[in-house]
Amino acid sequence: xxxxxxxxxxxxxxxxxxxxxxxxxxxxxxxxxxxxxxxxxxxxxxxxxxxxxxxxxxxxxxxxxxxxxxxxxxxxxxxxxxxxxxxxxxxxxxxxxxxxxxxxxxxxxxxxxxxxxxxxxxxxxxxxxxxxxxxxxxxxxxxxxxxxxxxxxxxxxxxxxxxxxxxxxxxxxxxxxxxxxxxxxxxxxxxxxxxxxxxxxxxxxxxxxxxxxxxxxxxxxxxxxxxxxxxxxxxxxxxxxxxxxxxxxxxxxxxxxxxxxxxxxxxxxxxxxxxxxxxxxxxxxxxxxxxxxxxxxxxxxxxxxxxxxxxxxxxxxxxxxxxxxxxxx
Numbered sequence: 001x002x003x004x005x006x007x008x009x010x011x012x013x014x015x016x017x018x019x020x021x022x023x024x025x026x027x028x029x030x031x032x033x034x035x036x037x038x039x040x041x042x043x044x045x046x047x048x049x050x051x052x053x054x055x056x057x058x059x060x061x062x063x064x065x066x067x068x069x070x071x072x073x074x075x076x077x078x079x080x081x082x083x084x085x086x087x088x089x090x091x092x093x094x095x096x097x098x099x100x101x102x103x104x105x106x107x108x109x110x111x112x113x114x115x116x117x118x119x120x121x122x123x124x125x126x127x128x129x130x131x132x133x134x135x136x137x138x139x140x141x142x143x144x145x146x147x148x149x150x151x152x153x154x155x156x157x158x159x160x161x162x163x164x165x166x167x168x169x170x171x172x173x174x175x176x177x178x179x180x181x182x183x184x185x186x187x188x189x190x191x192x193x194x195x196x197x198x199x200x201x202x203x204x205x206x207x208x209x210x211x212x213x214x215x216x217x218x219x220x221x222x223x224x225x226x227x228x229x230x231x232x233x234x235x236x237x238x239x240x241x242x243x244x245x246x247x248x249x250x251x252x253x254x255x256x257x258x259x260x261x262x263x264x265x266x267x268x269x270x271x272x273x274x275x276x277x278x279x280x281x282x283x284x285x286x287x288x289x290x291x292x293x294x295x296x297x298x299x300x301x302x303x304x305x306x307x308x309x310x311x312x313x314x315x316x317x318x319x320x321x322x323x324x325x326x327x328x329x
Contacts, residue, residue, distance in 0.1 A: 001287065002028035002062055004087075006054070006078060007069030008041040011092060015067055015119065016045040018279030025065075025287050031057050054078065058085040065290065067119070068092060071165050072172035073325065076101045079116065083108050088115040090286045093181050095119075097172045097325050099311035106304050115289045115300060118307045122185060124281040127254040127270045131246070134259050134269045135190060138241030140220075146186050147226045148179045148251055149211070149233035158204070166229070167208045172325035174208035175229045176201065176317060182252045183225035184310050184317075186237070187216050191223055197313065201321040204230075214317050253278045 003025055005012050016027055029049040032038030038050035051057035057066075058081050065088035068078050076096045079089050083105060095118035096102040109116035122128055135141065154164035165171045166178060187194075194216035201212040211228035236247040236256075246269075249256035255278070257269040289300045318324075 001025045001064045001290070003065040003067060004029040004031065004051075004057060004060075004063045005041075005045070005047065005067050005069065006031045006057075007092075008032050008037055009069060012041070012067070012069040013044060014276050015069065015279050015283065017276040018281075019283045021277060021280035022284040022287065025283075029057060029060065029063055054081060058082050058087065063087060065089070065115075065286075069119075072097060072177055073170065076105070079105050080108065083112065083114055083116060086112060086114065088286075088290050090115075090117050090119050090282070092119045094177055094311065094314065095307055096311065097177075099308055099315055102308055102311055106308075113293060115286065115293070117286055117289065117300065117303060119279075119282050119286075120181075120185060120307070121252055121278050121282055122182070122254050123189070123303060123306070124285045125254050125273075125278050126281070127257065127273075128189070130270050131248065131254060131257055132190065134246055134257065135239060135241070137244065137259065138239065138246060139243030141191075141239060141241045142221050144187075144191070144221075144223045144237070144239040145226065146183045146223060146237050146251060147233050147235070148182050148237075149226060149228035149231050150179060151232040152229040155230060158206070163206055167204060167206045167210075169207040169323075169325060174323070175211055175227050176209055176314065176323070177325075179229060179252075180212060180214070180225065180227040180317070181310065181314060183214070183227050184313050186251045187223045187225060188310060188313065189306070190239075191216065191218065191221065193309065194218055194223070197316055197320070199317045199320045201323070209321070209323060212317070212321070 027045045027047040030038050030042040030047045031051045066082045068091040154166050157164050166173050196217040199214035201209040204210045210230045214225040216223040236249045239246040245260045247258045255272050259267045289296045
């Protein structure tokens with residue numbers, strides 16, 4: 001099966017490297033606005049064709065599936081184009097800006113018996129279950145601090161007065177959409193839907209959110225989410241139970257997980273894993289959903305429903321903080 005890649009950034013390269021690990025599928029085409037940049041990227045991943053026109057790419061009958069790694073504002077329109085042309089789609093997070101857009105495109109894919117799914121590492125990596133089992137061992141969980149604070153590689157450009165895509169609201173980006181989505185996935189998966197959400201955000205001069213906090217309120221616990229693109233965290237996410245504590249170094253990859261008993265003794269639940277290998281699992285599941293569509297339908301639809309729940313919570317946090325984006329690029 002042949003797949004195409006939209007985007008030539010580092011995340012697209014990591015996905016392509018992950019596909020090589022997963023085997024069975026080959027990169028066939030690359031889309032870039034620049035022919036030269038597209039050719040360079042195609043050589044790096046072993047793709048045969050380069051397109052600078054998305055309509056022509058979508059019309060290519062040799063392409064079975066597409067991986068979309070363009071700026072967020074383009075996800076809806078590009079996903080719709082390829083679904084309408086009969087291609088399976090895996091799209092980087094957030095899969096769409098608005099939850100209603102995801103619902104529309106999921107129904108479109110379903111009508112054509114196509115797979116349309118979000119590229120989110122933690123939902124496909126086996127460490128997800130290891131952590132789930134570890135949480136059961138720390139007794140009654142009363143609170144957790146779920147953090148993803150990572151100083152952006154584009155921050156120096158911002159300081160110089162430039163406006164990188166990741167800090168440009170016109171691209172439907174910012175800290176919540178880029179990093180905070182992992183916090184929401186993590187909290188929703190391990191603790192369920194909250195009764196109430198309260199949130200705050202701090203904005204840059206560009207209009208994008210630089211950092212934020214969201215508190216998920218439950219009858220028996222409180223989960224605090226923190227995320228930032230203008231500062232670097234050096235401490236792990238922590239989950240607090242009355243019989244122990246769990247530290248998670250990376251909530252996006254779910255690696256370097258340690259369980260501490262109340263006497264302070266640590267037990268390693270999971271070590272480190274290269275990002276390409278972690279991404280290989282989302283690629284494996286995407287292609288498995290395609291190959292075994294009827295057999296995997298329930299699993300695939302459950303994954304889609306979870307993406308929709310996350311999108312709705314993201315919308316609620318954005319609404320509370322007056323974040324408005326356009327996805328009609």
